[in-house]
Amino acid sequence: xxxxIKGETGDWEVVIGLEVHCQVISNAKLxxxxxxxxxxxxxxxxxxxxxxMPGMLPVINEQCVRQAIKTGLGLKAQxxxxxxxxxxxYFYADLPQGYQISQADxxxxxxxxxxxxxxxxxxxxxxxxxxxxxxxAGKSLHDQDPKRTFIDLxxxxxxxxxxxxxxxMRSPEEAGAYLRKLRSIVRxxxxxxxxxxxxxxxxxxxxxxxxxxxxxxxxxxxxKNVNSVRFAMQAIEFEAARQVEIYDxxxxxVQETRLFDSQKGTTRSMRSxxxxxxxxxxxxxxxxxxxxxxxxxxxxxxTLPELPDERKDRYINxxxxxxxxxxxxxxxxxxxxxxxxxxxxxxxKMAANWVINNLFAVLSDKGVGISESxxxxxxxxxxxxxxxxxxxxxxxxxxVFEVMLETGDAPQKIVEDKGLKQITDTGAxxxxxxxxxxxxxAQVAQYKGGNEKILGWxxxxxxxxxxxKANPGQVNKLLKEKLDG
Amino acid sequence: xxxxxxxxxxxARDGLAKGDFSAAELAEAYxxxxxxxxDLNAYITETPEVALERARESDDRRAKGDHIGAMDGIPxxxxxxxxxxxxxxxxxxxxxxGFVPAYESTVSANLRSAGAVMxxxxxxxxxxxxxxxxxxxxxPVKNPWTGSDGKDLVPGGSSGxxxxxxxxxxxxxxxxxxxxxxxxxxxxxxxxxxxxxTYGRCSRWGVVAFASSLDQAGPMxxxxxxxxxxxxxxxxxxxxxxxxxxxxxPDFEAAVTGDVKGLTIGIPKEYKMDGMDxxxxxLWDQGIAWLKDAGCNIKEVSLPHTKYALxxxxxxxxxxxxxxxxxxxxxRYGLRVPGDSLDDMYMNTRGEGFGDEVQRxxxxxxxxxSSGYYDAYYIKAQKVRTLIANDFKTAFQDxxxxxxxxxxxxAFALGEKQDDPVAMYLNDVFTVPTSLAGLPGISVPAGLSxxxxxxxxxxxxxxxxxxxxxxxxxxxxxAAAFNxxxxxxx
Numbered sequence: 014x015x016x017x018i019k020g021e022t023g024d025w026e027v028v029i030g031l032e033v034h035c036q037v038i039s040n041a042k043l044x045x046x047x048x049x050x051x052x053x054x055x056x057x058x059x060x061x062x063x064x065x066m067p068g069m070l071p072v073i074n075e076q077c078v079r080q081a082i083k084t085g086l087g088l089k090a091q092x093x094x095x096x097x098x099x100x101x102x103y104f105y106a107d108l109p110q111g112y113q114i115s116q117a118d119x120x121x122x123x124x125x126x127x128x129x130x131x132x133x134x135x136x137x138x139x140x141x142x143x144x145x146x147x148x149x150a151g152k153s154l155h156d157q158d159p160k161r162t163f164i165d166l167x168x169x170x171x172x173x174x175x176x177x178x179x180x181x182m183r184s185p186e187e188a189g190a191y192l193r194k195l196r197s198i199v200r201x202x203x204x205x206x207x208x209x210x211x212x213x214x215x216x217x218x219x220x221x222x223x224x225x226x227x228x229x230x231x232x233x234x235x236x237k238n239v240n241s242v243r244f245a246m247q248a249i250e251f252e253a254a255r256q257v258e259i260y261d262x263x264x265x266x267v268q269e270t271r272l273f274d275s276q277k278g279t280t281r282s283m284r285s286x287x288x289x290x291x292x293x294x295x296x297x298x299x300x301x302x303x304x305x306x307x308x309x310x311x312x313x314x315x316t317l318p319e320l321p322d323e324r325k326d327r328y329i330n331x332x333x334x335x336x337x338x339x340x341x342x343x344x345x346x347x348x349x350x351x352x353x354x355x356x357x358x359x360x361x362k363m364a365a366n367w368v369i370n371n372l373f374a375v376l377s378d379k380g381v382g383i384s385e386s387x388x389x390x391x392x393x394x395x396x397x398x399x400x401x402x403x404x405x406x407x408x409x410x411x412x413v414f415e416v417m418l419e420t421g422d423a424p425q426k427i428v429e430d431k432g433l434k435q436i437t438d439t440g441a442x443x444x445x446x447x448x449x450x451x452x453x454x455a456q457v458a459q460y461k462g463g464n465e466k467i468l469g470w471x472x473x474x475x476x477x478x479x480x481x482k483a484n485p486g487q488v489n490k491l492l493k494e495k496l497d498g
Numbered sequence: 499x500x501x502x503x504x505x506x507x508x509x510a511r512d513g514l515a516k517g518d519f520s521a522a523e524l525a526e527a528y529x530x531x532x533x534x535x536x537d538l539n540a541y542i543t544e545t546p547e548v549a550l551e552r553a554r555e556s557d558d559r560r561a562k563g564d565h566i567g568a569m570d571g572i573p574x575x576x577x578x579x580x581x582x583x584x585x586x587x588x589x590x591x592x593x594x595x596g597f598v599p600a601y602e603s604t605v606s607a608n609l610r611s612a613g614a615v616m617x618x619x620x621x622x623x624x625x626x627x628x629x630x631x632x633x634x635x636x637x638p639v640k641n642p643w644t645g646s647d648g649k650d651l652v653p654g655g656s657s658g659x660x661x662x663x664x665x666x667x668x669x670x671x672x673x674x675x676x677x678x679x680x681x682x683x684x685x686x687x688x689x690x691x692x693x694x695x696t697y698g699r700c701s702r703w704g705v706v707a708f709a710s711s712l713d714q715a716g717p718m719x720x721x722x723x724x725x726x727x728x729x730x731x732x733x734x735x736x737x738x739x740x741x742x743x744x745x746x747x748p749d750f751e752a753a754v755t756g757d758v759k760g761l762t763i764g765i766p767k768e769y770k771m772d773g774m775d776x777x778x779x780x781l782w783d784q785g786i787a788w789l790k791d792a793g794c795n796i797k798e799v800s801l802p803h804t805k806y807a808l809x810x811x812x813x814x815x816x817x818x819x820x821x822x823x824x825x826x827x828x829x830r831y832g833l834r835v836p837g838d839s840l841d842d843m844y845m846n847t848r849g850e851g852f853g854d855e856v857q858r859x860x861x862x863x864x865x866x867x868s869s870g871y872y873d874a875y876y877i878k879a880q881k882v883r884t885l886i887a888n889d890f891k892t893a894f895q896d897x898x899x900x901x902x903x904x905x906x907x908x909a910f911a912l913g914e915k916q917d918d919p920v921a922m923y924l925n926d927v928f929t930v931p932t933s934l935a936g937l938p939g940i941s942v943p944a945g946l947s948x949x950x951x952x953x954x955x956x957x958x959x960x961x962x963x964x965x966x967x968x969x970x971x972x973x974x975x976x977a978a979a980f981n982x983x984x985x986x987x988x
Contacts, residue, residue, distance in 0.1 A: 061601060065825040067594070068581045068603060068704040070739050100821050102867070106840055111824020162840075164829070293867035295876055298711035298818050300740050 016184030017225060020257040024225040027253040029182035029218065030233070031245070033195055035174045035205035036149065036213040037080045043148050043172035044071030044114060051211055055154075055165035063170040065109035070299050073098075077172040078303065080204040081121050081146050082313050084174055087202045087320055088141050090125025092310050096145075098300045102293045107151035107164050115175075117294040120145035121303065127178070127198070128322055129190040130340040139191055140179030149173050174205065180219065180230060185246035192216060192242045193344065197321050201346045209240050216245050218273075220252040221266070232266045236280045239273045247278040255280070324349055332361035341369055347383045354390035359397050367397060371414060388417050396424040404428065405435050406485055436483045439491075442475070445483065446491045449474035460496050468492060502527035503667045507572050507724040510670060514560070514571045521560075521571030524670075525553035525615050528573040532617055532668050540653075540663040542578045542636045543586050544618040549573060552615040559613070568731045570613025575669035577660050578619035579626055580606045580715070581704040585616075589706040590624040590634035590656075593826045593851025595833040603704025604736045605673060605715045612731035617669055621659030624853045625823065626680055626708040629925035631658025632916060633855040641688055641909050642666035642984035646949045651909040654684030654925070660718045661688035665984050671719040671728050675705060677712045678811050679905075679929025682941035685718055686904035686954030689943040689982065691725045691971070692718045694929075696962045697936035698743035699729075701736030707822040709815035710741070712933050722942060722972040726750035729964065745962060753965030754972045759793030761970065764897035768804040769928060771906075778903045778953065781945050785901055785955045788977035789970070799893040799900065803885040807931040810886070812923060813866045813879035814934070819856075820863030826851060858919065887935040894960050899970045902928050904941040904954035928956060938964050942971045943980040952982065 018025040042049055045062035062069045085092050097119040100112040122144035129137040151169035153162050176195065182188045196207035196214060207214045221233040234252060239245045256266045271280040296302075319327075321343045328339035342352045342365060356364035372393065376386060396413060399405045405413065405428055416427045428434055436442055449471045450457060459467045468489070475488045502524050505513065513519055529546045556571035558564075581587045581599035588594045602610070610616070623633040630652035631639040639658040641651040642665045653662040657674030661684035664672050674681035676694035685692025693716045700715040707713060717728035730750045736742040765786060770779070790796055828834035828847030835846035852860070866875035893900065905925055915921045932939040938961070941954040955974055959967035 064830055066581075066599070066601070066831070067587070067589070067597070067706045067825070068599075068702070070703050072738060072740050102821055102824060104824065104827065104841075104844055106827075106829050109825060109830060111827060112821050291869045293821075293864065293869070293872070295817060295821070295867050295872070298709070298741075299707075 016186070018222065018253055018257045021261045025222045025253070025257045025260075026183055026225045027249065028180050028221045028223060028230060028233075029188050029249055030180035031178045031182070031188060031191060032217040032219065033176045033192070034149075034215045034217075035084070035176060035199055035207070037077050037146075037172035037174055038204055038206060039074060039076045039080060039172055041074055041076070042170040043074055043077050043146060045170050047170065049171050051213070053167055055163070055167060058167040059169065063109065063166055065111070071114060071297070073300065073303060074172065077146060078121070078305065079313060080172075081144060081174055082305075082310060083202050083317065084176075084199060084204045085122030085125065085144055086310070086314050086317055087198050087204075088122070088125035088127060088144065088176070090141055090144065091123030093119065093121055093123055094305055094307060094310065095119070096121040096303045098146075098297045098303065099294045100297045101147075103290050105150065105153075106162065107153045107166070107169065109151070109166065109169060113148050113150065114297055114300070115147035115294075116145035119302075127191060127194055129187060129194055130325070130344070131186070131190060134335065134337040134340070137187060137190075139181045139187075142177045142179050144174050144176045147173050147175055180221075180233075185249040188218070188249055189242045189246045192245055194321070197344050197346070201318055201320050209242070212240065215240060218245055218248050218252070220249055220256070222253050222256045222260070232268050234266060234269055234271050234280075236271045236273050237283075240275075244273055244275055248273045248280055251279050321349075328361075332356065332365070334362065334365050338365045338369060345383065351383050351386070351390045355394045355397065357394065359394060359401060363397055363400075364394075367393060371411075375418060387421060388414070392417060392423050399424055399428060403435055403437060403484060405433055406481070409433050409435065409481060433482060436479050437487065439487065442479070442483050442487050443491055445475045445478045446471070446488065446495060448478065449492075450495060457496065468496070471496075503531050505670065506720040507569070507671055507727050508721065510572060511570075511727075521553040521556040521615060522550060524571060525549045525573050525617075528617055528669065535666050535668045538640045538642060538662050538666055538668065539637050540620055540639055540659045540666065540668055541575065541618040542588055542590070542621050542634075542659070545585055545616055546618075548585065549615050549617050552610070556613050556615065567611065567613035568727055569609060571615060572613070573615045573617050573670050574609065574728075575617050575620045575660055575663045575672035576606055577622055577657050577673050577675055579622060579675050579706045580673060581706065582606055582616070582619065585619065587619065587706070588636065589626070590622045590636060591826075591851065591853070591856065592635040593833045593847070594831075595851075597832050599704075601704060604701035604738065605705065605732045607704075608734060609673070609728075609731055614731065620657070620663055620669075620672060623656035623658065623680075624856050625706065625819070626656040626675055626677055626713075627819070627855050627859055628655040629679070629683055629922050630910070630912075630915070631655040631684070632912065633853050635853060638912055640912070643687075643689065643909060643951055644985045645911065645951065650912045651951070652687065652912055652914075654687035654905070654909060656680040657684050657692070657718060661685055661690060661692070664688070664690045664718050664720060671717060671724055673715060673732065674718045675708075675713055675715050676929075676933065677708050677714075677815060678933045679926040681716045681718060682929045682939055682954070682956060683905045683925055685941040686943070686952065687909035689952030689954075689980065689984065690718055690720055691722050691940065691942055691975070692716065693725050693729060693940040693964070693967070693971075694933070694938060695729060695733060695964055696743070696938045698741055699733045699938070699962065699964070701734070701739045701742045703736055703738040703742075709818040710822060711818060712815060714933075722940075722968055722975045723751060723754055725940070725971075726754050726968045743962065748965055750965055750968055754968050756969070756972055756976065758789065758970055758973045760795070761898045761966070762795040762797050762896065763789050763970070764797055764799035764893050764900040766799050766801045766804065766893070766900060766902060768801050769902045771927070775907055777908075777947050778906060781953050781955065782901070782903050785944055785974055788974055789901065792973050792977070794970075797897055799897055801886070801889040801893060801931065803882060803889050804931055806882045807886055807934055808923060808927055810879040810882035811926070811930045811934055812862065813875050814883060816859040816863030817866045817876050817879075818863070820860045820867065823852070823856070823860055855919070883934045886931050890931075890935045890937055890958075898960075898966055900958040901970075902956045902958065904928060904956040908947040908949065908951035908953055932956075932958050937961055938967050940967050940971045942974045942978070944974055944978040945980070946982060952980070
């Protein structure tokens with residue numbers, strides 16, 4: 014499923030690297046004790062350190078360090094037990110210190126990998142170059158006053174993990190899969206909530222193009238702050254086409270920072286003034302190098318939850334699910350937990366089918382996530398139990414499912430209230446079968462004449478007579494016995 | 499009875515304990531002295547109400563028999579680089595106009611909890627950048643000592659206001675900060691004791707930053723014993739400063755025994771510089787003789803990278819300063835000079851708010867960190883710094899302390915060297931290597947120049963060995979019997 018851009022001068026492929034900023038889930042900011050709640054009143058979560066008052070000093074928050082190590086381990090990455098914080102210098106009104114404390118040449122996490130689950134069930138391995146810790150900036154609010162810009166420092170100093178991929182992706186779909194997988198991993202780890210719409214996960218997209226078959230890396234353009242998976246894919250599509258057009262016209266792509274316009278699905282160049290930065294990185298003299306022991310890494314490693322890749326393998330190996338179904342079920346931790354509760358002690362394949370084919374359709378119609386599912390996992394499990402023990406047929410189960418959706422009632426109760434319990438009493442079924450045969454002399458003749466399909470007519474008659482409650486297997490068996498006999 | 503302002507920390511402590519006078523009387527005496535000595539321009543902000551209030555609190559504690567701190571009732575001046583809650587804090591700069599912190603620096607808070615009484619905030623070179631206190635937005639400080647021709651002299655810097663206040667009797671003691679010599683050089687120029695402790699000994703929290711990897715607070719006092727008392731009250735581990743050393747503070751006063759017999763004192767041959775003032779060499783030789791007489795072994799040591807120290811310092815310190823001073827942008831506090839755009843506002847504010855020397859150092863630092871120059875300047879300077887620290891490490895394998903002059907000259911006239919920054923930077927030639935190595939250094943007044951001006955000797959110690967340092971300094975102090983007083987006292 015290669016992604017090829019047909020240019021006038023030939024076929025081109027796109028080379029994509031992503032820089033993702035993940036806001037660390039923590040009790041407090043990276044270097045100050047201030048809280049980090051989303052959506053608080055402006056400037057209510059600001060310490061003296063965040064506001065860069067004279068003489069204030071940063072002190073590292075150990076919890077943020079642990080979260081970064083945990084994320085690094087989740088990315089199967091090298092953990093650097095010694096790393097260095099550096100100052101990245103630039104002036105902006107929402108950057109009170111006049112520098113961002115970040116990590117430059119000595120990040121806390123080195124090379125790792127992410128495995129992408131592609132829609133066709135195949136996988137792709139993408140390299141992670143590094144993960145480093147840094148401070149977030151505040152927010153400039155340009156829309157509060159016609160003339161002035163307001164500054165909200167609540168976000169100032171919040172811990173971010175910047176996760177940089179290798180330029181390993183070759184299509185917008187792969188980039189989308191990367192973002193979804195990364196989000197899934199950090200959510201499993203509970204190191205970042207991954208909510209791109211709230212800005213707790215933000216993405217910068219690096220795109221270049223090259224002729225198909227070439228392995229060169231051409232000049233890239235970086236599109237900043239793309240805040241959804243779909244937007245990232247759109248930005249890549251647009252950028253790739255734009256760059257191909259430039260080369261087709263004999264031009265050169267310039268290395269620059271661009272902004273994504275979510276209304277138009279396009280990117281545009283930032284004014285050069287805004288990005289002509291020489292950041293003058295140097296080690297922050299207010300902070301000692303960040304050093305921790307291998308024991309700490311081992312301790313954190315021992316607390317790692319089962320991650321999506323391992324879970325997927327387990328679903329394939331233990332439950333016999335297809336790689337596609339397994340991938341779909343593990344993508345969100347909540348879905349996986351839901352599924353496992355449904356499947357517990359039951360037929361896992363059947364559970365997977367019900368969750369993926371029936372429940373997902375409903376959730377998607379209602380536009381809600383699994384955590385807001387109108388049908389609880391125990392209830393769906395109970396429904397599957399009723400099918401398994403022949404209390405109801407699969408067909409009746411679908412009706413019960415609809416009622417569950419509306420009422421939220423337990424399936425057992427619905428079956429009892431509505432008298433939907435399957436008839437498995439052979440005597441009662443036999444009577445209905447006999448009645449059908451008696452009433453269908455013409456159909457009997459057809460059957461005897463070799464038309465086996467006519468059997469369905471008899472089944473229909475029996476089901477009609479029993480309001481669909483007769484056990485279909487028993488009905489078929491009896492009909493055949495009697496007609497053949 | 500002696501004038502209350504003639505007392506020092508140790509003698510005042512005794513007088514207060516005996517009830518000879520109250521802390522309030524002591525404070526009153528100093529408040530009057532401060533007023534009378536205003537022509538020195540040693541203070542930017544006088545805080546007589548704060549002083550009296552704290553003095554009365556001290557008297558109350560004593561009356562009630564409450565715990566009495568090491569500095570209880572002692573009137574001190576605070577260098578205006580320490581943020582003080584509710585009291586204007588300027589760093590000697592226009593850019594901090596009207597800045598009244600809502601917090602108290604750890605060092606000043608430590609002093610307060612030891613019972614010290616704050617008289618006011620002393621003048622300093624702007625952002626502690628200078629060696630003569632002429633870069634202050636609040637005007638130059640005059641040295642209480644005057645030249646033989648009666649000319650006004652600089653007090654040294656950057657802690658010039660603190661040094662002048664202590665020498666001129668406008669404070670019993672004062673806090674200083676030292677980045678490359680800013681405690682020791684003015685102490686030498688004003689004939690007082692000044693110690694820069696080991697980097698990490700005193701918290702930097704709440705001290706307006708100049709160069710974070712070098713800045714260190716310390717006491718400026720009339721005697722070595724006072725320095726020991728006051729340092730004990732200022733120092734201590736502070737979890738709010740990541741570079742603060744998690745080490746207990748020893749009883750420095752107890753370390754000053756006066757017995758230095760058997761100690762080995764190093765004399766660094768590289769400090770004997772070409773063209774050195776013969777008076778300075780003579781003073782140094784005298785110091786060596788005193789310590790020899792006291793039973794010390796004298797040993798020549800080599801600090802081979804000394805000649806690169808000043809150059810390395812003037813890369814590292816401005817580089818750090820260029821980032822540390824970025825926060826003064828007119829957005830949140832201090833001066834704001836409006837402009838048509840954010841960038842204009844920055845340029846107007848910083849252009850008006852910072853003086854020439856500060857702007858010069860921001861430019862030097864920005865340049866040294868710039869892409870393409872970083873390796874040649876900043877990285878190289880850091881390498882030199884490591885070599886210098888190693889020089890000391892090697893030397894201290896053989897010696898217990900090192901003796902050098904504090905400054906290459908006595909105090910010079912106001913206006914001198916002002917247009918020659920490099921000549922000005924040379925003031926710190928003997929103090930900067932210690933700062934780069936993070937080691938403690940103390941300046942003790944040891945004699946007078948031919949013009950009748952004080953000259954100091956510097957003792958350099960091992961990291962966190964301020965006890966030995968103070969003890970050796972105390973021996974020099976008693977041998978020198980320096981009891982000269984400046985011409986103009988407050």
